[in-house]
Amino acid sequence: xxxxxxxxxxxxxxxxxxxxxxxxxxxxxxxxxxxxxxxxxxxxxxxxxxxxxxxxxxxxxxxxxxxxxxxxxxxxxxxxxxxxxxxxxxxxxxxxxxxxxxxxxxxxxxxxxxxxxxxxxxxxxxxxxxxxxxxxxxxxxxxxxxxxxxxxxxxxxxxxxxxxxxxxxxxxxxxxxxxxxxxxxxxxxxxxxxxxxxxxxxxxxxxxxxxxxxxxxxxxxxxxxxxxxxxxxxxxxxxxxxxxxxxxxxxxxxxxxxxxxxxxxxxxxxxxxxxxxxxxxxxxxxxxxxxxxxxxxxxxxxxxxxxxxxxxxxxxxxxxxxxxxxxxxxxxxxxxxxxxxxxxxxxxxxxxxxxxxxxxxxxxxxxxxxxxxxxxxxxxxxxxxxxxxxxxxxxxxxxxxxxxxxxxxxxxxxxxxxxxxxxxxx
Amino acid sequence: xxxxxxxxxxxxxxxxxxxxxxxxxxxxxxxxxxxxxxxxxxxxxxxxxxxxxxxxxxxxxxxxxxxxxxxxxxxxxxxxxxxxxxxxxxxxxxxxxxxxxxxxxxxxxxxxxxxxxxxxxxxxxxxxxxxxxxxxxxxxxxxxxxxxxxxxxxxxxxxxxxxxxxxxxxxxxxxxxxxxxxxxxxxxxxxxxxxxxxxxxxxxxxxxxxxxxxxxxxxxxxxxxxxxxxxxxxxxxxxxxxxxxxxxxxxxxxxxxxxx
Numbered sequence: 001x002x003x004x005x006x007x008x009x010x011x012x013x014x015x016x017x018x019x020x021x022x023x024x025x026x027x028x029x030x031x032x033x034x035x036x037x038x039x040x041x042x043x044x045x046x047x048x049x050x051x052x053x054x055x056x057x058x059x060x061x062x063x064x065x066x067x068x069x070x071x072x073x074x075x076x077x078x079x080x081x082x083x084x085x086x087x088x089x090x091x092x093x094x095x096x097x098x099x100x101x102x103x104x105x106x107x108x109x110x111x112x113x114x115x116x117x118x119x120x121x122x123x124x125x126x127x128x129x130x131x132x133x134x135x136x137x138x139x140x141x142x143x144x145x146x147x148x149x150x151x152x153x154x155x156x157x158x159x160x161x162x163x164x165x166x167x168x169x170x171x172x173x174x175x176x177x178x179x180x181x182x183x184x185x186x187x188x189x190x191x192x193x194x195x196x197x198x199x200x201x202x203x204x205x206x207x208x209x210x211x212x213x214x215x216x217x218x219x220x221x222x223x224x225x226x227x228x229x230x231x232x233x234x235x236x237x238x239x240x241x242x243x244x245x246x247x248x249x250x251x252x253x254x255x256x257x258x259x260x261x262x263x264x265x266x267x268x269x270x271x272x273x274x275x276x277x278x279x280x281x282x283x284x285x286x287x288x289x290x291x292x293x294x295x296x297x298x299x300x301x302x303x304x305x306x307x308x309x310x311x312x313x314x315x316x317x318x319x320x321x322x323x324x325x326x327x328x329x330x331x332x333x334x335x336x337x338x339x340x341x342x343x344x345x346x347x348x349x350x351x352x353x354x355x356x357x358x359x360x361x362x363x364x365x366x367x368x369x370x371x372x373x374x375x376x377x378x379x380x381x382x383x384x385x386x387x388x389x390x391x392x393x394x395x396x397x398x399x400x401x402x403x404x405x406x407x408x409x410x411x412x413x414x415x416x417x418x419x420x421x422x423x424x425x426x
Numbered sequence: 427x428x429x430x431x432x433x434x435x436x437x438x439x440x441x442x443x444x445x446x447x448x449x450x451x452x453x454x455x456x457x458x459x460x461x462x463x464x465x466x467x468x469x470x471x472x473x474x475x476x477x478x479x480x481x482x483x484x485x486x487x488x489x490x491x492x493x494x495x496x497x498x499x500x501x502x503x504x505x506x507x508x509x510x511x512x513x514x515x516x517x518x519x520x521x522x523x524x525x526x527x528x529x530x531x532x533x534x535x536x537x538x539x540x541x542x543x544x545x546x547x548x549x550x551x552x553x554x555x556x557x558x559x560x561x562x563x564x565x566x567x568x569x570x571x572x573x574x575x576x577x578x579x580x581x582x583x584x585x586x587x588x589x590x591x592x593x594x595x596x597x598x599x600x601x602x603x604x605x606x607x608x609x610x611x612x613x614x615x616x617x618x619x620x621x622x623x624x625x626x627x628x629x630x631x632x633x634x635x636x637x638x639x640x641x642x643x644x645x646x647x648x649x650x651x652x653x654x655x656x657x658x659x660x661x662x663x664x665x666x667x668x669x670x671x672x673x674x675x676x677x678x679x680x681x682x683x684x685x686x
Contacts, residue, residue: 268545271544271545271547272541272544272545275539275543275544275551275555276534276537276539276544276554276555276558277540277541277544278544279523279527279530279531279534280531280534282520282522282523283520283523283531283534286520286521286522286523287518287519287520287521289477289514289518290514290518290519290520291520291531292501292502292503292506293475293477293502293503293506293511293512293514293518294503294506294511294531294532294534294535294594294595294598295503295506295507295511295532295534295535295536295598296503296531296534296535297501297503298503304541308541410563410572410575413560413563413564414563414564414567414572
């Protein structure tokens, strides 16, 4: 009981402090024309009550997190129900049959989506899917390889500009530009990776950040070639066997291209994750020194992660250029890199479903929060902070598909080994 | 001879951590490197395994059946592939990977499959992956860790973690195993098991063993030859009983008597 009182007193202090801090801006209003002061005391009361309530809730949540306080009564029951439910969902999801059903259901919904909704919603979904691919690409570098890369938008820009420029100067079409843009992004990633092989952590982050800014500035200032800040207009939309399509048909078409790219990305990332390369990446992330001492070439592992990770940025960059038909350097600022990074961190580093959900949430939420446009960034920020405090692993924490073997398999291998030994001894 | 080090020197700025050290290991030997804290033992190890680039001298190593060749200044992963595998003074496992996966990383330098194989999972890649699992499991069984194969490495008891480091090193198919304080932090029972394990590995796996150790009973009991370092210099070498009586060694460990 005394502890509760103590907590309440702390919250009260917090609210008093906030009232004091916001007093000059929220309460006093000076009218310079009439030379009068209006005291808006109601604001003070609102801030006091608001900060007190938020403080109490926050403190309680923090204590729950560290396990100092256990829920009682109704809360405990609800909490237990939710916990049991989550556990049940998890076990159900683990069965392959359910998974197949779930994935095919998702797929069917995804295919039907553009026909059931308006072009506006399809467009939003295309953007969201774009960020899913960007997130998955960056996830290879950060989540698997453990390299903090905060210049991923550069690859997005390289992809977009390679299509726009190649089309403008050489008339190369969308389908040809797709692999070229991807390859160029990968190449640039390797070029920036080679001299920075020795860098790790914050230092690599700084270099990649600079790389992204340099890329943007080059695009912005190389007037003669890139059109500078004015950008490149009239980029042709993707074609399908020379058919002429109306705008909404093209949108649907781009949606399906995007969907195919998402599926391809998930497939490839999943395969890589559970292979020799993926193992090297994880080992490199977990212990850099032990990894090279065990015979893994760090340089090779790093460069493959950087290269393969960047390819996806280039790929969707091409699609972005074809979709919007106009690009300029303003689309590829540091803010863009930060958003992509947030999808990975918020969704769950290294987890494919996590990044998928993270990208959808981060893209769709602001879009549908438009009615509250003024508070959009506020809600966004609050969500990020809350997530990082209470679920640092992201929405869906990575669960490594560890190499597990059954007891029977183990026995058979060991026995076979023993027999082989006897054979050689005889 | 499997390892031949001549006049190895390592400078860090103005500090000479290893000073013209000569050392050699014959095939099948168990050799220990001892010395007070800060004598330069681990630095010496790091030079041999490629973690540091030595300032001077020569390091040659090779499989007993082949010619020995210079490995000085090569990258660590190339030296490992050449056949020298090491463990670390402070355990450096991959904590969140399973015990089996830890050993599979050790096998990595003997694998061939690449990115294309990983994406398309052709029969060769699949066969290789299956083989890696099998090989790694056999190694775990040999070291007595098979029951923990699916466990995350960080969940193992301390002694088992130390043994897992050895298993992982063994997976790289070395001819020389370099153990940096393998018994550090172990209780007497675990240490006895370790001695047995090292002897068994030497006999059954056709290995030579080079270890740094502070546990004197283990060193005297296990090693066939001992090198003693102090302040970066080699101050003595020879059989355990000779080294034990060497006044220079005793002085290095216990300090000089003031009245003498």
